[in-house]
Amino acid sequence: MEEPKRPKLFVSHHSSKYEVALHVEKALARHGVDCWIAPRDVGPGEAFDTAIMKAIRDCAGVLLLFCSHSDKSPHVKRELILADSAHKAIIPLRLEEIVPDDLAYHLASAQWIDWLEKRDDSIARIAAKAHQLAGLTPPADAAPAAPAPAPSPSVTAAADDLHAAILSQAAEAPAAAPASVSVRTLIMVGLGLAVAVLAAMLFMRGGDTPKAEVAAATDAPVAATAAPGTGAAAPPASAGPDTQAASPAAPLPDAGPDTAAPADTAGPATARAKIPPTFNCDKAGTNSEKLICASDELAALDREMARAYRQLFNVAVKRRELLATEQRAWRLSVRDACPDEACMTRVMRQRIVVLDERRTEILQNRASAPAAE
Known part of the structure; x- marks a missing residue:
């Protein structure tokens, strides 16, 4: 039986x-x-x-x-x-x-x-x-x-x-970074935001700014990367201080439904941010994507999110599948649940801090125990 x-x-x-x-x-x-x-x-x-x-x-x-x-x-x-x-x-x-x-x-x-x-x-x-x-x-x-x-x-x-x-x-999620965030992490986040501002300045210089120049300033890929789960990924546009030269570029779960390439076209007559996000605004389908496309601050945070995610992906060698699943879940259940720009600004800043802190933790653990992953 x-x-x-x-x-x-x-x-x-x-x-x-x-x-x-x-x-x-x-x-x-x-x-x-x-x-x-x-x-x-x-x-x-x-x-x-x-x-x-x-x-x-x-x-x-x-x-x-x-x-x-x-x-x-x-x-x-x-x-x-x-x-x-x-x-x-x-x-x-x-x-x-x-x-x-x-x-x-x-x-x-x-x-x-x-x-x-x-x-x-x-x-x-x-x-x-x-x-x-x-x-x-x-x-x-x-x-x-x-x-x-x-x-x-x-x-x-x-x-x-x-x-x-x-x-x-x-x-009422707290707007400030959690108390457990290390000073080193806050410094890295500050440097990342400074890079995003530099990218905005380069972009606003005019349409003759080469894409490679913007990509070098933001450490963001110019070519589209593969979506999570496809098993294919393009090489990174540039290697950051914590990445390995042979590491594949991270897929970007925060990207739009069809492409991860930054939009550099004027698009419809609707309000558009001067800073291009990591996805094509012409194909923005969700309310959160539309808010990002209409806000310079959110677009800069979207690019900063891509930077933080990619750098963590490059060091989290054995945890990439989990990271991609978690990032997608965060996008769907946290970011896309925000009703307005203020909420999205808060949760995106918090997520960037989390990603950077986890990358720092992995690198510190690796330095203290080189044989461990």
């Missing part, structure tokens, strides 16, 4: 909560639910990022062990971005009585489950949700979920306050 199928949840957690993850897994197993937990379930010789992507794609949903550490963890945030991109439900299990800050955007519409009390009931609710997401019927010998008691007015009010706080945090 064939054994009944069991749903599997991807457990997203901070490393400090690894023992909690194992405890939750053991409890869920009694309800017929399996768990995928890193780093334990990464196969020998398997790339960590590839294993994460495959596990999220194959699991019924993502169980987030939410605490103050996971709220600030860039690795947890990337896992939630991948979950959003794969259209996987996120089940937040709250381990501490705090309100999300960095993860508020991804958890604004999630149904919370508290681990603070009645843990058996919490496990039963998670298991029921896992079977529902997988389209499976819980096994007959699974521990039954206790009927949820009617919440008291104080509990209802607390839940409403939590949800309102999450929505408020999601709507």
Whole structure:
């Protein structure tokens, strides 16, 4: 007799909560639910990022062990971005009585489950949700979920306050760079913005400015690069200080739907920025692309984003597929969700800081351990 199928949840957690993850897994197993937990379930010789992507794609949903550490963890945030991109439900299990800050955007519409009390009931609710997401019927010998008691007015009010706080945090992302950003990263971002301003000055000198001159100033490719996932990429237009001469140029997930070449034509009579973005404005289809094409500041940020992404792509040799997927997910779920120019300016600046900071981290790790990737 064939054994009944069991749903599997991807457990997203901070490393400090690894023992909690194992405890939750053991409890869920009694309800017929399996768990995928890193780093334990990464196969020998398997790339960590590839294993994460495959596990999220194959699991019924993502169980987030939410605490103050996971709220600030860039690795947890990337896992939630991948979950959003794969259209996987996120089940937040709250381990501490705090309100999300960095993860508020991804958890604004999630149904919370508290681990603070009645843990058996919490496990039963998670298991029921896992079977529902997988389209499976819980096994007959699974521990039954206790009927949820009617919440008291104080509990209802607390839940409403939590949800309102999450929505408020999601709507009010901080405009400044996070406190954890290093001085070196801020200096690099400042230099990058200075290069973007120089490119704008060169471009405004007139139509006789050679494209190669602009490309050299911005470190941006003149020729179109391949879209993520095609397996083809053009050589970089110029090698930055942190790139290797033989490294392929990074594909640009932020580019428009059909081309990544900068637009240098006047186009329609509609308002156009003087700085060309990394895509053809004549083919701009989304509201965010149209805003970029109409704003000098957004167009400069778009080019700066391409620079930051490409330089990170060149050093993240074993993580390029994950990086391309994450960047595409950010574009669709964060940038394109902005209703106006102010929101786009804020999230694009924040993303550039994140990309530059991750590149710096990789280079520092490589310098301290040359044999490690």
